[in-house]
Amino acid sequence: xxxxxxxxxxxxxxxxxxxxxxxxxxxxxxxxxxxxxxxxxxxxxxxxxxxxxxxxxxxxxxxxxxxxxxxxxxxxxxxxxxxxxxxxxxxxxxxxxxxxxxxxxxxxxxxxxxxxxxxxxxxxxxxxxxxxxxxxxxxxxxxxxxxxxxxxxxxxxxxxxxxxxxxxxxxxxxxxxxxxxxxxxxxxxxxxxxxxxxxxxxxxxxxxxxxxxxxxxxxxxxxxxxxxxxxxxxxxxxxxxxxxxxxxxxxxxxxxxxxxxxxxxxxxxxxxxxxxxxxxxxxxxxxxxxxxxxxxxxxxxxxxxxxxxxxxx
Amino acid sequence: xxxxxxxxxxxxxxxxxxxxxxxxxxxxxxxxxxxxxxxxxxxxxxxxxxxxxxxxxxxxxxxxxxxxxxxxxxxxxxxxxxxxxxxxxxxxxxxxxxxxxxxxxxxxxxxxxxxxxxxxxxxxxxxxxxxxxxxxxxxxxxxxxxxxxxxxxxxxxxxxxxxxxxxxxxxxxxxxxxxxxxxxxxxxxxxxxxxxxxxxxxxxxxxxxxxxxxxxxxxxxxxxxxxxxxxxxxxxxxxxxxxxxxxxxxxxxxxxxxxxxxxxxxxxxxxxxxxxxxxxxxxxxxxxxxxxxxxxxxxxxxxxxxxxxxxxxxxxxxxxxxxxxxxxxxxxxxxxxxxxxxxxxxxxxxxxxxxxxxxxxxxx
Numbered sequence: 001x002x003x004x005x006x007x008x009x010x011x012x013x014x015x016x017x018x019x020x021x022x023x024x025x026x027x028x029x030x031x032x033x034x035x036x037x038x039x040x041x042x043x044x045x046x047x048x049x050x051x052x053x054x055x056x057x058x059x060x061x062x063x064x065x066x067x068x069x070x071x072x073x074x075x076x077x078x079x080x081x082x083x084x085x086x087x088x089x090x091x092x093x094x095x096x097x098x099x100x101x102x103x104x105x106x107x108x109x110x111x112x113x114x115x116x117x118x119x120x121x122x123x124x125x126x127x128x129x130x131x132x133x134x135x136x137x138x139x140x141x142x143x144x145x146x147x148x149x150x151x152x153x154x155x156x157x158x159x160x161x162x163x164x165x166x167x168x169x170x171x172x173x174x175x176x177x178x179x180x181x182x183x184x185x186x187x188x189x190x191x192x193x194x195x196x197x198x199x200x201x202x203x204x205x206x207x208x209x210x211x212x213x214x215x216x217x218x219x220x221x222x223x224x225x226x227x228x229x230x231x232x233x234x235x236x237x238x239x240x241x242x243x244x245x246x247x248x249x250x251x252x253x254x255x256x257x258x259x260x261x262x263x264x265x266x267x268x269x270x271x272x273x274x275x276x277x278x279x280x281x282x283x284x285x286x287x288x289x290x291x292x293x294x295x296x297x298x299x300x301x302x303x304x305x306x307x308x309x310x311x312x313x
Numbered sequence: 314x315x316x317x318x319x320x321x322x323x324x325x326x327x328x329x330x331x332x333x334x335x336x337x338x339x340x341x342x343x344x345x346x347x348x349x350x351x352x353x354x355x356x357x358x359x360x361x362x363x364x365x366x367x368x369x370x371x372x373x374x375x376x377x378x379x380x381x382x383x384x385x386x387x388x389x390x391x392x393x394x395x396x397x398x399x400x401x402x403x404x405x406x407x408x409x410x411x412x413x414x415x416x417x418x419x420x421x422x423x424x425x426x427x428x429x430x431x432x433x434x435x436x437x438x439x440x441x442x443x444x445x446x447x448x449x450x451x452x453x454x455x456x457x458x459x460x461x462x463x464x465x466x467x468x469x470x471x472x473x474x475x476x477x478x479x480x481x482x483x484x485x486x487x488x489x490x491x492x493x494x495x496x497x498x499x500x501x502x503x504x505x506x507x508x509x510x511x512x513x514x515x516x517x518x519x520x521x522x523x524x525x526x527x528x529x530x531x532x533x534x535x536x537x538x539x540x541x542x543x544x545x546x547x548x549x550x551x552x553x554x555x556x557x558x559x560x561x562x563x564x565x566x567x568x569x570x571x572x573x574x575x576x577x578x579x580x581x582x583x584x585x586x587x588x589x590x591x592x593x594x595x596x597x598x599x600x601x602x603x604x605x606x607x608x609x610x611x612x613x614x615x616x617x618x619x620x621x622x623x624x625x626x627x628x629x630x631x632x633x634x635x636x637x638x639x640x641x642x643x644x645x646x647x648x649x650x651x652x653x654x655x656x657x658x659x660x661x662x663x664x665x666x667x668x669x670x671x672x673x674x675x676x677x
Contacts, residue, residue: 043508047511124416127647232495
């Protein structure tokens with residue numbers, strides 16, 4: 001059909017129309033994504049904003065929206081920080097292992113295994129965390145209660161089921177480990193070979209080479225990887241909802257029976273029995289979570305974008 | 314003359330390299346650590362976890378101490394960091410192996426033909442129930458999500474690479490797509506819920522809502538991976554096509570897309586593998602039912618992850634004649650469904666990577 005017309009130079013308008021339609025479709029798809037992102041904000045706001053001012057019974061055990069969402073936000077950040085504290089050292093270690101330490105024959109399969117870890121669905125992590133890991137961590141938590149009880153984090157008394165915010169934090173840490181590892185290992189591997197060899201030629205040991213050549217180069221990438229991991233941990237629902245039997249409390253104690261709930265887990269566990277009024281309260285808390293994770297991710301990506309621009313310059 | 318001779322002689326006697334531990338030193342320290350920890354474990358009656366922890370501590374502390382006495386401080390720090398990095402690797406493999414082992418151990422006894430072909434309608438206590446309805450729900454919801462996400466994601470990537478390169482709009486889209494990859498899945502579910510509640514009223518639950526939520530999570534992944542693949546297509550190919558007088562859109566359809574097809578399919582399959590295990594959005598908008606539902610646009614629809622969640626939270630009653638200590642029947646079903654879900658996700662991952670390797674963009 002078009003092949004005959006294409007041969008003639010005069011027939012360009014038909015192809016231009018095809019081009020216009022195609023370009024329009026492509027641009028439309030791009031704009032659609034922006035619209036979808038805006039729609040998330042708008043619809044959550046429309047359904048959620050009424051939830052800020054509902055009868056006090058909807059905020060049980062508290063009586064108004066701000067303290068309610070404040071306590072949930074505290075739990076969210078607390079659990080995410082525990083996860084980060086556990087995951088970051090390991091993630092950096094594994095990233096270094098893959099990029100600089102492991103023999104090639106080992107580095108590729110290890111990277112693959114870490115990617116598989118990222119593929120495991122969160123509900124399976126939740127099931128494993130609630131049924132297996134929590135039981136396995138009971139002795140460890142009792143040991144912490146006995147020997148480290150003077151630190152507020154381990155004040156105890158240790159839970160006998162092991163379903164504590166510490167267990168949830170460990171599960172979250174395992175879940176965010178792959179994303180932090182994947183990003184940092186790419187950045188470590190991008191360190192200019194000349195920097196590394198210059199350091200080694202000056203007599204640096206391998207660790208000194210990493211400390212003085214690799215880390216300065218990868219600093220902003222590491223920061224953004226950690227923040228992306230934080231964003232993931234803040235929004236993770238199922239693992240926390242299944243491991244914790246939580247209530248909105250503010251406590252530093254990581255190993256006791258009363259654990260702070262997170263926004264996401266609170267939505268998942270109180271959703272099924274929610275009245276329409278409670279529903280809009282839950283959506284309002286979801287809006288807070290969205291705004292918070294959006295800000296964290298935005299900052300992380302801005303750090304990456306800035307460092308990329310600096311490197312290409 | 315003689316003075317220089319002696320100086321040369323002195324220099325020759327100076328060691329040229331700093332003293333190093335022999336190459337078998339880490340192995341020896343590891344063996345000693347295992348032995349010492351094993352002895353302690355036997356004497357004090359510890360379990361395997363405590364034994365492993367003590368072994369690791371002995372190794373991580375022992376090698377640098379020895380190194381410090383021979384190689385000096387810098388060498389010791391290097392040894393310490395090497396030991397720590399290897400330990401991090403060893404520890405990281407533990408959860409994956411442990412998790413896969415647990416799921417296999419608990420899930421395999423559950424799996425049989427009835428489990429795969431029965432639904433949960435009128436299943437009481439430990440009657441044979443199944444996950445047929447959940448498998449159907451998962452496949453339908455995910456397929457619909459893919460049908461929404463793949464065209465949008467593809468065209469958006471084409472815009473970013475072929476049309477909008479360097480424009481301000483393209484930069485913003487790239488940036489916001491990156492930010493979108495971090496949207497919490499439950500927020501996507503709440504968005505779909507808010508959307509459909511606004512249109513149909515508060516009691517609405519439908520499978521298609523789940524697809525909308527999943528596609529919100531899936532589009533950014535498709536865009537990112539497709540964009541990367543399109544960038545890999547060499548510009549020579551495009552220019553050769555333009556030089557033949559082929560219009561831009563036909564160049565994209567006939568040259569650019571076929572060249573990068575393998576990578577795009579890999580990206581799409583990985584995106585599907587990523588969203589097929591999502592629980593939170595479906596919990597919120599697709600709801601839960603015990604029956605098979607083929608209609609995406611009406612009634613509740615159970616998916617595998619939601620089935621696992623409800624089997625875990627509402628495991629049913631233990632039959633009265635069961636021996637004491639028996640688990641509620643829902644727990645076993647949850648493990649069985651978890652195994653099926655993991656198999657689906659892993660299969661998608663493996664196939665995706667194989668496709669990517671076979672159809673990789675040929676460079677040069």
